[in-house]
Amino acid sequence: MEAEEATIHFQMPGPTLTFQNVRYFVNLKRKFLHRNAEEKEILKDISGIMKPGMNAILGPTGSGKTSLLDVIAGRKDPKGLRTGQVLVDSEIVNADMRMRSAYVVQDDILMGTLTVRENLEFSANLRLSRIEFSAEDKKLKVNAVIRELSLQDCADTKIVFSLFSKHIGTDFIRGISGGERKRCSIGMELITSPSLIFLDEPTTGLDANTANSLMRLLHTISRKGKTVIFSIHQPRYSIFQQFDHMTLMNKGEIIFAGAPDKALGYFEKAGYKCEAFNNPADFFLDIINGEIPPTLDTPTPGLQTNALVSCEDKNKLAFYYRQSEFYSEVEETLRKRPCSSVPKQHGFRDKDVYATPFFYQLLIVSLRTMKNILRNPQTSYAQLALNIFFGVLVGLIYYQIPNTLPEAIQNRVGAFFFLVINMVFGNLSAVELFINERVLFIHENTSGYYRTSTYFLSKVFADLIPNRIFPVFLFSAVSYFMMGMKNEVEAFFLYAFTLSMVSMAAVSLAFLVSASVRTFAVANVLIALPYVFMMVFGGFLVNLNAMLNWMSWLKWISIFRYGLNALTINEMKGQLFYSNTSTTTGEEYMDQQGIDYSPWAFWQNEVALISISCVCMVFAYIQLWRVNRWK
Numbered sequence: 001m002e003a004e005e006a007t008i009h010f011q012m013p014g015p016t017l018t019f020q021n022v023r024y025f026v027n028l029k030r031k032f033l034h035r036n037a038e039e040k041e042i043l044k045d046i047s048g049i050m051k052p053g054m055n056a057i058l059g060p061t062g063s064g065k066t067s068l069l070d071v072i073a074g075r076k077d078p079k080g081l082r083t084g085q086v087l088v089d090s091e092i093v094n095a096d097m098r099m100r101s102a103y104v105v106q107d108d109i110l111m112g113t114l115t116v117r118e119n120l121e122f123s124a125n126l127r128l129s130r131i132e133f134s135a136e137d138k139k140l141k142v143n144a145v146i147r148e149l150s151l152q153d154c155a156d157t158k159i160v161f162s163l164f165s166k167h168i169g170t171d172f173i174r175g176i177s178g179g180e181r182k183r184c185s186i187g188m189e190l191i192t193s194p195s196l197i198f199l200d201e202p203t204t205g206l207d208a209n210t211a212n213s214l215m216r217l218l219h220t221i222s223r224k225g226k227t228v229i230f231s232i233h234q235p236r237y238s239i240f241q242q243f244d245h246m247t248l249m250n251k252g253e254i255i256f257a258g259a260p261d262k263a264l265g266y267f268e269k270a271g272y273k274c275e276a277f278n279n280p281a282d283f284f285l286d287i288i289n290g291e292i293p294p295t296l297d298t299p300t301p302g303l304q305t306n307a308l309v310s311c312e313d314k315n316k317l318a319f320y321y322r323q324s325e326f327y328s329e330v331e332e333t334l335r336k337r338p339c340s341s342v343p344k345q346h347g348f349r350d351k352d353v354y355a356t357p358f359f360y361q362l363l364i365v366s367l368r369t370m371k372n373i374l375r376n377p378q379t380s381y382a383q384l385a386l387n388i389f390f391g392v393l394v395g396l397i398y399y400q401i402p403n404t405l406p407e408a409i410q411n412r413v414g415a416f417f418f419l420v421i422n423m424v425f426g427n428l429s430a431v432e433l434f435i436n437e438r439v440l441f442i443h444e445n446t447s448g449y450y451r452t453s454t455y456f457l458s459k460v461f462a463d464l465i466p467n468r469i470f471p472v473f474l475f476s477a478v479s480y481f482m483m484g485m486k487n488e489v490e491a492f493f494l495y496a497f498t499l500s501m502v503s504m505a506a507v508s509l510a511f512l513v514s515a516s517v518r519t520f521a522v523a524n525v526l527i528a529l530p531y532v533f534m535m536v537f538g539g540f541l542v543n544l545n546a547m548l549n550w551m552s553w554l555k556w557i558s559i560f561r562y563g564l565n566a567l568t569i570n571e572m573k574g575q576l577f578y579s580n581t582s583t584t585t586g587e588e589y590m591d592q593q594g595i596d597y598s599p600w601a602f603w604q605n606e607v608a609l610i611s612i613s614c615v616c617m618v619f620a621y622i623q624l625w626r627v628n629r630w631k
């Protein structure tokens with residue numbers, strides 16, 4: 001038991017985090033015909049010190065709590081940081097530091113189809129080094145976290161309502177509660193035994209009691225010497241009492257930072273009196289919101305006479321704080337602090353800082369993807385059902401195509417067009433893939449769970465191939481024999497191979513769109529347009545020889561054209577069609593259509609389809625890699 005306890009207890013005492021003269025700007029939308037985007041200063045020259053214990057960042061909505069938390073956690077784009085620096089002990093926050101600290105986001109980002117334990121195991125498997133932790137150690141660690149966070153009762157319950165399974169969550173399947181979900185999110189981070197923990201509004205969306213017990217939990221963690229820093233909106237008194245340090249914010253500036261028990265005295269000196277039985281946290285917010293007027297008869301030591309009145313154009317409370325002894329103390333400490341000369345970093349990740357090797361990550365992430373598909377079978381069943389349905393449909397429409405003219409050629413060509421349309425448009429749903437998981441991917445990737453390449457390849461191996469390629473063989477088997485195509489084993493396999501290559505090219509294009517945009521609406525337009533263009537330039541709807549020269553190049557990137565040509569060569573070659581008066585061969589038909597039917601020409605079409613797939617995949621990967629990780 002003791003050994004188990006030891007696994008969750010953190011190895012190092014928490015660090016002291018300091019920030020000095022931090023000014024942070026964000027770009028607002030660029031105005032029409034204006035070259036430069038307008039900027040807004042959201043953190044205005046602020047400094048502070050946060051030591052091991054409970055550090056709360058309080059303030060009304062829009063005061064800059066989350067911005068400050070993100071900047072000090074190193075999650076905000078450093079381009080916006082105009083002046084100042086953040087140090088953890090004496091080191092500048094860098095990628096390595098980010099990996100060693102924990103950041104719990106406001107919206108719980110968990111894989112909904114997995115249970116609490118499986119989510120924690122996923123985190124443990126990827127974020128604990130295999131050299132230092134055996135499989136048994138990881139299990140002990142997960143158990144210890146479950147016990148520490150009192151998650152025993154729901155350890156084997158699925159999350160279900162979280163993030164991207166929201167759309168499949170039904171009234172019949174109740175997942176874990178909001179408080180349990182939040183504790184699970186915290187547990188995902190505690191697995192690595194971080195000594196510095198950031199939480200963005202951990203109590204938002206929780207009822208009073210759940211919020212209270214969650215804060216008690218954080219308090220317990222902080223008492224083990226950890227530095228817990230969190231933003232919070234309006235805490236009740238029992239929560240407020242647990243703070244060791246409080247940073248009060250208003251309009252991007254600090255209006256008080258120090259021990260909460262000193263804050264009431266501080267504001268009293270500034271002329272604000274808290275009434276008996278009033279919650280101090282509410283009282284501070286009321287002051288900021290201007291709901292409590294100052295009574296300025298009280299002398300304000302260390303401050304020029306009536307400073308609160310004279311600084312008309314400034315944030316008066318922030319101005320007052322800068323004159324106070326609290327601020328002088330912070331400045332004095334910051335002046336004395338040592339600082340290492342680590343260069344400023346610009347990218348999200350300076351070096352490879354993952355705990356586990358590439359192939360191990362690929363295995364773990366692929367297993368989770370498969371588990372997710374199996375437990376969320378709508379997509380895979382739908383794909384399978386769709387393929388069987390269309391296989392039977394096309395088989396019935398073109399049932400046993402005769403060799404008599406004109407049906408022999410007309411029906412075969414019509415069937416090929418139908419088949420390719422079905423393969424291409426049947427994969428429209430693939431645009432959901434990265435959009436659905438975008439938030440999850442960004443969170444896990446930035447938290448050091450896995451590399452971008454691991455995630456991408458797991459999608460290819462565990463999603464694309466089993467979900468999009470295998471069902472095509474089923475479709476091919478049903479449709480090929482119902483249509484009564486060429487009775488040759490080799491021709492059947494080439495037919496199935498061609499259809500799967502068409503499917504893969506269409507999915508790859510959908511992957512590319514999915515990795516490039518954030519919303520379904522834009523994705524649907526972006527994917528439908530090239531599909532339709534490719535269809536027009538496929539050679540079935542318009543004769544490509546009669547096309548305007550400047551447009552005809554489009555045929556070279558048409559999945560339809562390569563698919564139709566390959567299917568036509570495979571079926572028509574060596575066939576003899578006849579009518580009452582004449583006969584014609586498949587080769588004669590292809591000559592008329594300008595289709596080269598040499599063996600190499602057939603494979604050229606397959607190579608072209610594979611090349612389109614590869615190019616789209618490479619670009620999809622680049623797009624995923626370029627996704628903005630900064631908050």
Ligand SMILES: Nc1ncnc2c1ncn2[C@@H]1O[C@H](COP(=O)(O)OP(=O)(O)OP(=O)(O)O)[C@@H](O)[C@H]1O
Nearest residue numbers: 026027042059060061062063064065066067068233
């Ligand atoms: N990327 C951005 N673009 C424009 N304005 C921004 C951006 N990020 C933050 N802001 C602005 O900066 C201010 C502080 O935002 P922040 O989210 O830090 O506040 P907050 O105190 O956490 O608020 P809340 O409690 O509502 O989450 C707000 O006025 C917000 O509109």
